[in-house]
Amino acid sequence: MVQSADKIKDHLPLFKEAEYQDMFARKRAEFENCHSDERIAEVAEWTKSWDYREKNLAREALVVNPQKACQPLGALFCAAGFDGTLGYVHGSQGCAAYFRSHLSRHFKEASSVVSDSMTEDAAVFGGLNNMIEGLANAYTLYKPKMIAVCTTCMAEVIGDDLQAFISNAKQKGSVPADFKVPYAHTPSFVGSHTTGYDNMMKGILQAFWEGQERVAGESVNIIPGFDGYSVANVRELKRIIKLMDANATILSDTSDVYDTPADGEFRMYAGGTTHEDTLAALNAKATISLSEGCTAQTLKYIEEKGQETVAFTYPMGLGATDDFLMALSRLTGKPIPTELEMERGRVVDAIADSMAWLHGKKFAVYGDPDFTLAMVRFLMELGAEPTHVLATNGGKKWEADMTALLATSPFGAESQVWAGRDLWHLRSILATEPADFLIGNSYGKYIEKDLGIPLIRLTFPIFDRHHHHRFPTMFYQGALRVLVSILDKIFDTMDASSDISFDLTR
Ligand code: SF4
Numbered sequence: 419m420v421q422s423a424d425k426i427k428d429h430l431p432l433f434k435e436a437e438y439q440d441m442f443a444r445k446r447a448e449f450e451n452c453h454s455d456e457r458i459a460e461v462a463e464w465t466k467s468w469d470y471r472e473k474n475l476a477r478e479a480l481v482v483n484p485q486k487a488c489q490p491l492g493a494l495f496c497a498a499g500f501d502g503t504l505g506y507v508h509g510s511q512g513c514a515a516y517f518r519s520h521l522s523r524h525f526k527e528a529s530s531v532v533s534d535s536m537t538e539d540a541a542v543f544g545g546l547n548n549m550i551e552g553l554a555n556a557y558t559l560y561k562p563k564m565i566a567v568c569t570t571c572m573a574e575v576i577g578d579d580l581q582a583f584i585s586n587a588k589q590k591g592s593v594p595a596d597f598k599v600p601y602a603h604t605p606s607f608v609g610s611h612t613t614g615y616d617n618m619m620k621g622i623l624q625a626f627w628e629g630q631e632r633v634a635g636e637s638v639n640i641i642p643g644f645d646g647y648s649v650a651n652v653r654e655l656k657r658i659i660k661l662m663d664a665n666a667t668i669l670s671d672t673s674d675v676y677d678t679p680a681d682g683e684f685r686m687y688a689g690g691t692t693h694e695d696t697l698a699a700l701n702a703k704a705t706i707s708l709s710e711g712c713t714a715q716t717l718k719y720i721e722e723k724g725q726e727t728v729a730f731t732y733p734m735g736l737g738a739t740d741d742f743l744m745a746l747s748r749l750t751g752k753p754i755p756t757e758l759e760m761e762r763g764r765v766v767d768a769i770a771d772s773m774a775w776l777h778g779k780k781f782a783v784y785g786d787p788d789f790t791l792a793m794v795r796f797l798m799e800l801g802a803e804p805t806h807v808l809a810t811n812g813g814k815k816w817e818a819d820m821t822a823l824l825a826t827s828p829f830g831a832e833s834q835v836w837a838g839r840d841l842w843h844l845r846s847i848l849a850t851e852p853a854d855f856l857i858g859n860s861y862g863k864y865i866e867k868d869l870g871i872p873l874i875r876l877t878f879p880i881f882d883r884h885h886h887h888r889f890p891t892m893f894y895q896g897a898l899r900v901l902v903s904i905l906d907k908i909f910d911t912m913d914a915s916s917d918i919s920f921d922l923t924r
Pocket residue numbers: 488489490510512513516569570571572606607
């Protein structure tokens with residue numbers, strides 16, 4: 419073979435070697451039983467037509483490349499933001515491997531999660547024994563301060579009762595009776611990772627708050643929600659809290675666990691909201707959610723406990739950051755400091771500098787409901803036109819919220835909103851009604867290649883680029899980062915297609 423230990427080649431140059439090319443050609447000719455190249459090209463072209471689009475949009479019984487993950491992924495992400503917490507999957511090992519790899523590929527960081535590996539016998543008799551042994555093993559081997567349990571489809575289909583199983587396991591001595599084992603049922607055939615985040619956050623708060631008496635105080639809780647940029651966004655949030663000298667607790671702080679240093683020490687647990695702070699959060703005056711779509715049930719529970727709640731849809735861009743800071747200022751009684759006002763002014767200045775390049779550019783945006791709402795709002799602030807907006811996990815509420823948002827600006831007049839649609843739908847939509855740019859996650863690269871619409875990666879998951887999550891997308895600093903990402907792609911695209919104007923100064 420052409421690969422040699424003296425000169426290891428990456429798969430890209432390796433597969434271009436004659437030996438591989440010959441092998442691929444023979445495999446195709448002898449085993450694949452393919453149609454002719456002409457026929458394949460003809461059908462591929464037809465899939466970009468209005469005729470195919472109508473058939474594709476009429477599709478009901480099949481989803482192709484949905485832009486959402488399943489509930490346990492969000493639940494495990496939420497749990498990872500609490501001090502010393504081990505995520506525990508009651509169900510199939512293969513599902514746990516998917517959650518771990520999904521998070522690891524995005525953050526380029528180990529993602530520690532255990533599973534009690536239910537197999538055929540558990541599917542027939544129930545997974546109680548798996549829970550008894552699994553909790554004991556996880557507690558003994560990995561020495562967590564808390565184990566947060568969620569479920570996969572398998573456990574949900576057979577109807578395993580987590581509360582009963584966990585208390586049974588405690589009676590059998592798997593973990594000490596006072597050891598915290600919050601849980602969330604996370605059936606993946608409903609909702610998405612955002613629902614899973616919500617369920618786990620509520621489960622963790624219940625584990626700390628039930629049976630406690632609330633003594634109303636003056637602090638404020640902030641729940642960041644599911645966010646692929648949490649490493650930088652939560653650090654940015656902490657900087658803002660410090661600048662404002664605000665008394666605020668972040669519930670689920672994942673900024674350290676997904677960004678541990680390479681200093682010779684493996685940290686299975688890093689940072690996170692302390693148990694003391696989680697308990698004390700019951701006494702907060704109010705809770706602010708940065709992600710309404712990740713906290714519907716949680717906020718309801720918090721309101722029942724007597725707190726005011728305020729929900730945002732991802733404070734990205736100018737107006738959304740203004741709204742968040744004003745709410746934080748109102749609830750904490752702390753003024754917005756001059757430093758943040760200066761930051762805001764610099765963002766306005768940057769937008770003004772670049773306005774001419776952004777005005778009238780057409781964007782297709784896809785992702786989670788909150789991300790798309792934030793992105794669309796910011797695009798319209800920039801004078802850009804979000805012509806197609808798609809959220810696979812967006813329902814009727816998202817559709818109504820998005821439609822109302824688009825109606826606030828002339829830049830939203832031509833927009834179409836696609837709730838519950840997948841990326842294969844978006845391919846058809848863009849093949850027939852193209853946009854200038856696509857904003858989403860790594861999965862959009864297939865549309866980029868296929869239709870020639872440049873992709874700007876700005877949301878989870880980003881597997882094929884490194885370290886984006888180390889830079890914020892929220893608040894004023896995040897607005898600058900998002901602005902620069904969009905502008906870079908605009909200028910790169912212009913330069914790549916320039917034949918008469920390859921200007922040095924833009
Ligand atoms: S959808 Fe169900 S079976 Fe698939 S990975 Fe998620 S929990 Fe597992």
